[in-house]
């Protein structure tokens with residue numbers, strides 16, 4: 122126990138410095154300290170904004186904590202400090218430490234507003250996927266096609282996550298972050314997600330895409346992503362709004378394919394749907 | 409000094425009832441204050457136990473101890489118990505004890521109301537904690553009770569709502585009493601701008617309470633009728649809107665967080681000057697800053713719901729308004745720093761807690777500022793980063809201020825000094841473990857761990873383990889507090905009337921322990937002048 126504690130304390134201090142020294146890209150464990158830069162146009166802007174405010178806070182922190190520490194060290198009674206009881210007010214100081222923070226806030230809010238405006242600009246999207254949340258799974262429907270399916274926690278994770286399952290999560294690949302059918306989107310394409318829910322509120326969040334959006338029954342929210350062309354791959358996230366018992370167990374996995382691969386994938390899916398629908402035309406499609 | 413003698417002499421004539429009647433029928437501000445504080449302390453340990461259930465389950469990935477539904481009950485109940493059962497009653501208890509003494513009044517203005525507002529609480533919490541034993545389990549939809557999820561609650565649902573109504577009624581009565589006392593019971597010569605900051609911050613807090621507790625009552629009543637009487641305030645299928653609940657809830661909820669922190673600002677503004685042996689710097693600007701924060705707290709609520717999909721203009725407005733709050737907050741921090749500057753500092757337990765407040769609350773302020781930046785909040789929202797933020801402002805913020813206040817005024821209350829060495833142990837353990845507990849949660853949130861989950865992906869394991877170790881360390885360290893207080897009451901050495909040489913304020917002009925009825929005769933102008941050297 123003490124071992125762990127020493128180790129943890131050391132790690133804590135080490136990491137506090139690591140955080141200051143370099144934004145970590147790293148994969149796991151102790152090195153996971155910062156927001157991922159992500160792989161979309163917006164996620165990088167959001168990351169930059171996050172780092173900008175972080176450094177502002179560090180700068181203000183150096184000043185404020187420096188002042189506190191200086192006061193605590195320099196004016197100790199035990200070292201014979203005598204209070205200057207006349208020092209009780211200074212209009213000049215009050216004005217200075219009101220106006221300078223206001224200036225800093227303006228410096229922070231202008232770039233923030235810019236990024237926000239970019240985020241809200243959902244024009245010219247090339248593909249729309251409707252994302253519907255249920256307790257406790259996701260449904261993805263490609264608008265304008267018949268392709269649509271549910272996405273639920275992968276079987277292996279689901280077995281391991283049962284109370285006292287006896288299975289060590291470390292042995293399960295991508296424990297709790299794996300699904301049966303991932304969402305598939307093309308890279309280099311502005312993809313619009315129309316997000317809603319059928320029962321309670323959920324939220325769709327993939328940190329590498331820079332943001333989350335609530336899925337609210339009766340309302341359709343909009344969010345767009347444009348993954349860099351060279352960033353094809355698999356990205357993972359989770360539901361981010363408490364939605365009941367299995368809120369922790371409805372992950373999100375997104376496969377980002379190149380445009381060509383995506384077209385091919387969509388065509389195959391279309392074909393499968395058509396085939397399945399052909400014999401019994403009455404079979405309801407979910408789009 | 410005449411008043412001293414008089415008050416002391418009168419003490420012998422206190423016709424205070426004995427046995428249980430003294431407490432059940434109490435109309436005395438000190439007894440009621442004590443009951444509030446004991447109640448808060450009890451609830452603090454109840455809520456703390458729930459937190460330890462949560463942190464035990466999160467110690468490692470995988471589900472070891474509890475079902476996810478029970479886990480969700482623990483998070484919801486922990487928050488409700490801590491907010492409404494621990495922090496708020498503790499502040500009302502301190503208000504009861506200190507406001508009459510600090511403004512030169514014999515008691516609170518409305519003593520019977522005072523009795524009622526306290527005695528509602530045990531009933532409210534019996535009801536709330538009773539939900540743990542009903543079919544379907546305790547509320548599990550978060551303390552924020554968002555519909556439609558909250559409407560899925562079983563038998564616990566109406567019980568929770570009635571409990572909240574009771575707590576709300578209690579808070580409103582308590583707040584009215586504070587306002588009426590401060591407005592009417594000040595000793596002649598104690599004008600508003602001579603009042604100590606604890607009184608000022610409580611006055612503003614009381615107005616916030618009166619303004620927003622009814623809003624909460626309205627919100628939960630609408631939930632109730634949606635559930636039982638077929639209304640659809642918050643059901644889209646019936647023309648309602650689930651997001652409207654969030655607007656109403658946070659219109660209450662954001663001022664609520666300031667209800668929990670403003671009195672802390674007051675306490676810190678008393679403690680720092682005392683142990684710096686120097687009057688508070690910028691007294692008037694402190695008052696105005698508090699008022700500004702109180703006002704701004706009404707126009708920032710939607711920063712809790714940036715991800716629900718608001719129009720751009722709305723998001724910008726709430727972002728800017730929220731950022732603006734850091735200006736008066738900054739003014740306060742600078743004033744406290746300036747108070748210490750060129751002072752003569754000593755580090756008794758109350759000062760230690762106030763200094764930890766200063767450092768760690770500032771960290772919570774920084775993360776608050778980051779959360780206000782809407783695009784970044786799209787990442788932070790509902791992640792452990794938010795959990796880290798509000799715990800930094802609530803634990804080393806509100807809670808440390810409450811503990812500091814107890815260590816500051818305890819000698820006055822009981823006439824005995826506590827074991828300061830032990831209290832310093834309490835401080836260092838708390839200050840270290842609180843950081844081990846909450847700092848790593850910033851990392852977890854940024855790395856993508858959502859809040860309110862009972863189990864997590866393996867890459868989050870390391871920092872969760874650290875956080876859980878911190879939680880158990882922090883939790884067990886808190887047992888020192890009741891131990892130190894009980895030891896002091898039973899066997900502390902005799903405390904002087906002014907146990908801290910730098911302390912000013914009317915409470916220190918009374919003998920220790922303070923007489924049963926505080927100021928039977930109002931303090932003289934000279935005493936007020938001496939006390940008002942903030």
Ligand code: HEM
Pocket residue numbers: 552665666668669711712713730731733734737772773774775776777779780785788789790794797798801802805806
């Ligand atoms: C500089 C001042 C502050 C700013 C700018 C600020 C900002 C924020 C923001 C933007 C959020 C929403 C985060 C999210 O859900 O995405 C938040 C959450 C929260 N804040 Fe603060 N805050 C400040 C001070 C405080 C104080 C003083 C308290 C209480 C003592 C407090 C308590 C909370 C709580 C309890 C929540 C989370 C509520 C929940 O979701 O359950 N904050 N804060």
Ligand SMILES: [Cu+2]
Pocket residue numbers: 322323324360361362363364365367368369371
């Ligand atoms: Cu969820």
Ligand SMILES: [Cu+2]
Pocket residue numbers: 661662665708709711712
């Ligand atoms: Cu808020």
